Amino acid sequence: MRMNQGVEWSVHVLLSLAWLDDDEPVSTASLAASYELPVAYLNKQLQALVRAGLLRSLPGARGGFVLARRPEDITLMDVVAAIEGREFAFQCTEIRQHGMGQEAPQSAFRRKCAVDSAMQHAELQWRKALAAKTIADIRAEADSHAPSAARLARKAYGRA
Template sequence: MKYSKATNYALHTMLFLVAAAPDKPVGVQQLAERQHVSPTYLSKILTKLVKAGLIESASGANGGYRLKRAKENISFLDIIHAIEGTASLFDCTLNHSSECLIQREMVEAERRMEEYLQSRKISELAAQITVAF
């Protein structure tokens, strides 16, 4: 399984925003430069994070993006779902009944992974940062 590059950028962006001053918005240009990605591409990712209620945008000369939710309440799964959506990773293509053994195993594996990702908060990583962004 593989997550998209957008998810990678979203996770790193959120880590940066969690580590930054909570009340000071960070501009898209600064966020893009940190990750060596185009501001246009990152803006699309930021829009998804805004729609998911994880961050908010502030307009104006000193505008940018900042956390909308408390950093302690933002999980890896929240960020992944904002970018990738919530559809199941595995979809049995055969016309089995709901008792498909393969489907049952894959759903359980995904449930366990999501449980772990939900338990891991992005703020836990920010507390481990030793080098300033």
């Protein structure tokens, strides 16, 4: 499964906002500049996070974005769902009923397709793993690997 870059960008933005520990908004331009990202494309991701209830958008000259929830309450699954949608990646099209399966009796297809079952099970495990990891968890891990990252984020957004 391949996710678009918006997922990665969104997790980094949420992490940066979590490091700020305040309700002071950060503009799209500032967020984009801090990661050298295109403003227009990042703004689409930020709007998706707002629609999902992960960010709040504050209007005005000093407006921007702030976390809508505590970092402990934002999971990676929340981010993936906001950016990629909630649809399952694998969609069974029942090809087993075509070609060589075309002549099989209908009773052969009463049970769920084994391929579909296996793929759905795997994706559910993946989703559970994403739902178990929060932005707070990532912040803690990043803090242990790169202790200066929080300071750099605060400096980048004028909070140093």
